[in-house]
Amino acid sequence: MEFSEYERIYDEAAHGAPRCGRIRQALDMALEQADIENALRLYYVFIEEDTFYSDNFQSVILFPEYLDLFEKYPQYHEQFSYYLMWAFKWISSSAADFYQISLQQITDIYRQYGEYCDKLHYNKRSYYRKIWCLMNNHGIRNFMLCPDCEEAHRLMMHCPKDELSEVKAGEADDLTSYYLEVEKDIHKALKAAEPILSGAYTCNVVPHYTYVNLAVYYFEHHQPEQADSYAKKGLRIINRDFGSDSSMVLYKGNIIMILSYTDLPTALKFFRRQLPVCYTNECGFDMFFFYRGAYHLLRNLEKSGQKTVKLHFPWKDDPVFRPGNVYPVSRLKDYFYEKAKYLADRFDERNHNHHLHYLLQKNVSDAEG
């Protein structure tokens, strides 16, 4: 079968889970026919789709199959090494965002990724980036593979770029994050973000991420006007990104949190739209931020005097579910706080720190000045 015939199976399916399901069908068909070349292609297509339009969960659990097939057919190594490594890069980064995976398991996966970099002749820039992102995002100190976050960043910057490096937009966004989150220097961050903000560099997730990261920085530094402006830029572009329904959940959560302080009606409208499509996201780390955003929103609705809120609550088996779609604000606020706290417990236990608990409490006091 030609690859285009497989493509037809998923071509018109909606991005995210529906398309992943159809790609999976195409993949099964290729495997059934022992069409290894196209099966290897379709594994990559699946993981790419799940990475950019869904929660990465399915690609994390599918990847072992992909790796196994790749190893069984060395004649395809030259043709597919690049794709395998990108898929490996994505899934190993995502793995850290699932609390179910222990730090030891993450270490093992990263180490194996590093070994594959050597084996397939790539340098270690993407490997160090992975370590830096893990340590920075999860507030981890003294990770087994590197003593500290700054050192991982330094090692990453020291390695030359290669085919596994981020695209220009991704690199610029990374650097912006580094200045915002590690050095906390907004001037350097804005300079690094300049090609993104001017529109010269874009990719699947940039400028979305950059806007929201800047919004969070301004929010935490008590500059609500700038925070609002960047959060709304992020919101506009995410609204336009039709395929992003169950992805970018972390960023959506941050937008909801910020706008709940600067523009409550817009925050509520965005939340109402996102809740029915985001709730299936299995990525605990991303969902922590979504629940935290929901908690802030409901807290601010309560403070504004609103007693009830109308929305489609997706967990129909949950005792909180009400058939009429009208919910007491106070009850929902507690509900989402508990959900965020549950995830914070899981991650902080795994990471041996209090990072997410700190974030859960921190922004409430930040916003209140």
Place this chain on the structure above:
Amino acid sequence: MEQDFKFKVNLGGMIDILSNHLYSSPDVFVRELLQNGTDAISARLAADPDFAESDAKVEIEVDDNQRIVFRDNGTGLNEDEIHRFLSVIGQSSKYDIENNRASGDFIGRFGIGLLSCFMVTDHICVKTCSYREPGTTFIWKGMADGTYTITRTNESMPVGTEIIIENNKQERDETIDEYYHCDHIANLVYYYGLFLKYPVYTINGEEKTRLNLKFDFDAEKDKELCMTLGKTFLGESFLDCFTLRSPTGLFSGIAYVLPYPVSANVHNMHRIYLKNMLLTESGQKLLPEWAFFVRCIINTNHLKPTSSREDFYEDDALEKARGEIADIIADYFEDLDIHNKELLYKIVSIHNLAVKSVIAAGDALDDLLLPYIIFHTSMGDLTGKDILEYGSDAFYTTDENQYRQLAPLYIQRSQLLINAGYVYEDAIITKLAETSRKTDIQKLTDADIDFMLDDSEFDGDPAADKLIRLAARILKKYDCKPVLKEFRPFEIPALYSINEKAYKARQIRRSKQNANKIFMNMLNSFESDIAASAVACLYLNTNNLIIRKLINTEDEEKLSCYIEILYVQSLLSGHFPLLNNEMKILNENLYKLMSY
């Protein structure tokens, strides 16, 4: 010790690079000269109060001696300007050196356009008379080897500039000869400069022909003319057209609605003019991404072209222009909604996918277009309006396989199940749910499926209980529990339903079959985390004769075979990917039954 050095430039080589490699074809020399002439006229209109727009013109004369003269009555150049602008590569008279920016009135800005003439000649002769020094004429002669001369003459010429090129290229190329024919030059003027602001004429002996039009069309008033223009320049017939006019003066033009559906991935090519000069026939960036159901001819005066001149820089102005075009398309639909509903239905039915993407993209058109969108449902194809007026509970699924599996059940119950498994439909159905007052539109969950199926009349029947106990034992290894229910159509004996978590548990089990040790540990961690909440159900339909027969079957060995066959068959009919052993189970059980 640090020393300063200066680069040395091989001028002849530079000219060769610029003229033979920067430009894709010699054709562009016509564009560059038209551009220079037009800019010179704009400059004169701005600076010379005695010069009126009605006097402005560009003339192109092609004579029998294989000579082309481009003539404009713009500012002209004085000696100083000749040295500065004609003889320094990269310097343009349109560039405000002191302020380090290009003036907005001019098309060109790179100062290298004149060099493109070296693609069709070895000598360029420029005769020029500045409006500041009327009566003084300068002749600049530039050679392809990088040398030039300037002569001051008393020969009188009107204010303006003449560029004279002759067919004298040493490296003979037959295709060059074509450029020295009036018709060929006229075609190129027509191609690049049809909409130039000032009149452009060709002079061929006694014959003087105007070649351009004023770019000021109103598709509503001159529909026929605009449709003809679209067919001529975009090469196809269209369903309709409408005017694109920016409220802030960023652009003007005509948009054409394609008469056939196009894929969302298609990037339509638009014919884009920059300051009335053709910039590209394959521009893609100016229109919003979702507007793939239109092509357009458009002119802009304020957007910044990329240096390859194939499109525009992504900047605030481009973003603004895109936003304005989006608003104009919205207005067009609004107008059709009021005045021509039939055409709007036709457009939506042809461009269903594109219109869905318009709705998914923003809020502006929701109210207007949602009623026209067509969805596949258990009650046939319904428009958004039909769904909004349905007036009862409606469910949607984004999983097309689930839709195909469940639609027969919903059809039997005359209930509404919407297939939202195609691109954009998830986002659109969410919007529809937000605006709906009469119909409660919800995403289908496994709890809804359970609720929809009726309790079985066999509940509490000892034989049925025995069947369920046995089935529970057999299906436990598949993390699936059997439930007796009644549903229609009768022909379906069993229905497999799986919640998100159970579905993922199935995938984990599948992946574990091939995982190495490192990933096996990871998969085990996932599996133990979701095991408790991973529930799949096999609903056995007691309306179905096979299930009724099974209830009355005593032989447990045979029953086991039937249950496993039903399990695999329900997976297949639900299009669930099978695990390695499941197909084997089907075959083994069929074989066992054949042996009885």
